[in-house]
Amino acid sequence: MRYLTAGETHGPQLTAIIEGMPSNLKVALDNINFQLARRQKGYGRGLRMQIEKDTAQLKGGVRHGQTTGAPIALVVENNDWKHWTKIMGSEPVDEDNEGRRRVHRPRPGHADLNGGLKYNQKDLRNILERSSARETTARVAVGALARELLAEFGIKVAGQVLRIGDVEAKRSDLSLDELIRMTEESPVRVADKEAEAKMIAAIDAAKEDGDTLGGIVEVIVEGVPVGLGSHVQWDRKLDGRIAQAVLSIQAFKGVEFGIGFEAASLRGSKVHDEIRYNEEKGFHRASNRAGGLEGGMTTGEPVVVRGVMKPISTLYKALQSVDIDTKETFTAQVERSDTCAVPAAGVIMENVVAWEIAQAFMEKFGGDSIEEIRANLANYQAQVESY
Ligand code: EPS
Secondary structure (H helix, E strand, C coil): CEEEEECCCCCCEEEEEEECCCECCECCHHHHHHHHHHHHCCCCCCCHHHHCCCCEEEEECEECCEECCCCEEEEEECHHHHHCHHHHCCCCCCCCCCCCCCCCCCCCCCCHHHHHHHHCCCCCHHHHHHHCHHHHHHHHHHHHHHHHHHHHCCCEEEEEEEEECCEECCCCCCCHHHHHHHHHHCCCCCCCHHHHHHHHHHHHHHHHCCCCCCEEEEEEEECCCCCCCCCCCHHHCHHHHHHHHHHCCCCEEEEEECCHHHHHHCCHHHCCCCEEEECCCEEEECCCCCCCEECCEECCCCEEEEEEECCCCCCCCCCEEECCCCCCEEECCCCCCCCCCHHHHHHHHHHHHHHHHHHHHHHHHCCCEHHHHHHHHHHHHHHHHCC
């Protein structure tokens, strides 16, 4: 399976084409829209989220609520487009710099300057419009489709925020369903109520100071069969592929699995997961410090992956930069921005991880229809059980 997205943050719409989804998968638009709505929530978002009410439209590949096996075309319109039709239209315009909303002052921390240099663009809007995290709307919609596929085979995805700024949440040993229930109710997607209040206060304080906050989010995938991904070639290792997907989310700077970076300071005896066997569970692990992946393959334990998001780069408390026309130093002016998008980033991460798992699942059990995949999976499960 593969997909591409297109579209600008203030353009008419975001578009995704998804190739390789099997036929006969039930697709409920409500489930896609539910994921889109989750991405728009979260304490600390700015004014743009009051303008957008993201809803997906399926323009190909789905008929009468089921996939046909044809490429799926998916569209999410930007409500803000009506304010930008001239500025962002595809037709030539006579407007001056101001009319075009030309950007010549690159914002530190964004793609503006290196993108402008690379693509030889003197209007940095041509970079920022596409580098914007608005693009994640399309990726969440694609991930929502992947979740439908995974759900068909009992695979569940959940996420939680573990840190915002200097406030850390306590990790709990809630069941996945309980974790989903708790985080869904929380404005910062955290299960630890004490940390929740402190996180909200930290976001308020950063906003007051014209500053922004980053954090850490965790995604857990349960029900994944053993053996997705492969040790035999570097680009088939599933942990590497998930890491790439996570780091491709705007503003993400780090990724870890299981105990992750903590492994650097522990002895091997405190890091590796001992192997056990019993009739009921078959082969399994005594612990899951590896985060569900060894040798680039799933172990059958839950996949546990965390991502680090840096604070949003657009600050009201402006940073210094250099004008590309005059080469003079200036202090950036900001019209609107989010203070903290970590809760939303958690939703995005759930959905990009879901896609990677679904893609590896399709490589292993791939068939053209859900029925064919079901038979392939059952055959493999029987092989694993009798091993
Ligand atoms: C973003 C800047 C803001 C965010 C936007 C991402 O948009 P604007 O410049 O229009 O105020 O609101 O996020 C979204 C629109 C979204 O849907 O998440 C940026 O520069 O990346």
